[in-house]
Amino acid sequence: MKIKVNQVDYYVKVSGRGQPTWLLLHGFMGSQQDFATVAAHLPGTIISVDLLGHGQSTPVDAPECYTMPVQAEDLRQLLLQLSITQPINLVGYSMGGRLALYFALQYPQMLAHLFLESCTAGIADPKERAQRRAHDQQQAQQLLQAPLVEFVDAWEQLPLFKSQRNLDPAIQQQIRQQRLAQDPRALAASLLGMGTGSMPNLWPRLANLAIPTTLITGAKDPKFHNLAQKMASLLPNNQWKEVPTAGHNVHAEQPTAYVRILRESI
Numbered sequence: 001m002k003i004k005v006n007q008v009d010y011y012v013k014v015s016g017r018g019q020p021t022w023l024l025l026h027g028f029m030g031s032q033q034d035f036a037t038v039a040a041h042l043p044g045t046i047i048s049v050d051l052l053g054h055g056q057s058t059p060v061d062a063p064e065c066y067t068m069p070v071q072a073e074d075l076r077q078l079l080l081q082l083s084i085t086q087p088i089n090l091v092g093y094s095m096g097g098r099l100a101l102y103f104a105l106q107y108p109q110m111l112a113h114l115f116l117e118s119c120t121a122g123i124a125d126p127k128e129r130a131q132r133r134a135h136d137q138q139q140a141q142q143l144l145q146a147p148l149v150e151f152v153d154a155w156e157q158l159p160l161f162k163s164q165r166n167l168d169p170a171i172q173q174q175i176r177q178q179r180l181a182q183d184p185r186a187l188a189a190s191l192l193g194m195g196t197g198s199m200p201n202l203w204p205r206l207a208n209l210a211i212p213t214t215l216i217t218g219a220k221d222p223k224f225h226n227l228a229q230k231m232a233s234l235l236p237n238n239q240w241k242e243v244p245t246a247g248h249n250v251h252a253e254q255p256t257a258y259v260r261i262l263r264e265s266i
């Protein structure tokens with residue numbers, strides 16, 4: 001179904017019923033389809049959303065619409081429109097994890113449990129942050145000037161996704177087709193508006209996040225293993241679950257282990 005929030009039509013899929021309630025946030029170039037397998041094996045009510053500019057939600061090419069404050073407020077209003085009044089379990093993967101972390105810091109009263117899969121709290125060092133922002137801007141320009149297929153081809157070669165080559169070819173193709181179906185203008189705006197180089201530095205705020213938090217990483221993703229290790233040292237109420245045979249996208253590579261972590265953590 002489509003839910004209008006601040007002139008944006010968000011595509012939302014609601015499955016199951018009763019408690020607990022889950023909200024699942026996909027990653028960059030993803031959609032609610034990413035979590036279809038996971039959603040089918042969770043108890044209660046599962047809300048999957050196509051984030052702004054992704055999937056079937058309105059493609060907007062204004063970067064200022066993609067900032068974390070705007071997107072987190074949109075998600076808050078979306079939950080209110082769905083009459084969600086009980087604290088929910090919020091699950092975010094990669095870009096969706098960065099947004100989930102920001103949402104948790106802004107609206108802690110709305111959450112029962114926070115799950116952060118393969119994500120970061122931003123970049124604290126100003127020089128590193130500027131370098132990343134420049135990289136995000138360069139990638140945004142490529143999205144605007146070159147065929148999307150060239151961007152997707154390069155993206156698939158990132159070290160984070162090397163372990164995905166062990167996936168069933170049909171699943172690999174599904175992930176690829178989902179990326180190719182995105183609106184490149186919206187993807188560029190997303191990178192500029194809330195890319196890792198643009199998002200607020202949330203590291204100083206982690207010590208104040210009292211919500212039970214579960215960090216999830218794949219052992220074949222050293223970069224985000226190290227980020228999770230640093231987050232685990234700062235979050236006051238957390239557990240860290242690492243899946244030995246997975247890379248960056250744990251839920252796609254090891255869905256059974258992933259669902260077990262979610263179900264056993266709440």
Ligand SMILES: C=C(O[C@H]1C=C[C@H](C(=O)CCC(=O)O)[C@@H](C(=O)O)[C@@H]1O)C(=O)O
Nearest residue numbers: 027028029093094095096158195196249
């Ligand atoms: C490449 C890096 O950063 C990107 C990697 C993962 C994030 C993501 O959402 C990937 C989704 C997917 O393709 O499965 C993405 C993000 O958080 O927006 C990052 O830009 C890196 O080395 O940090």
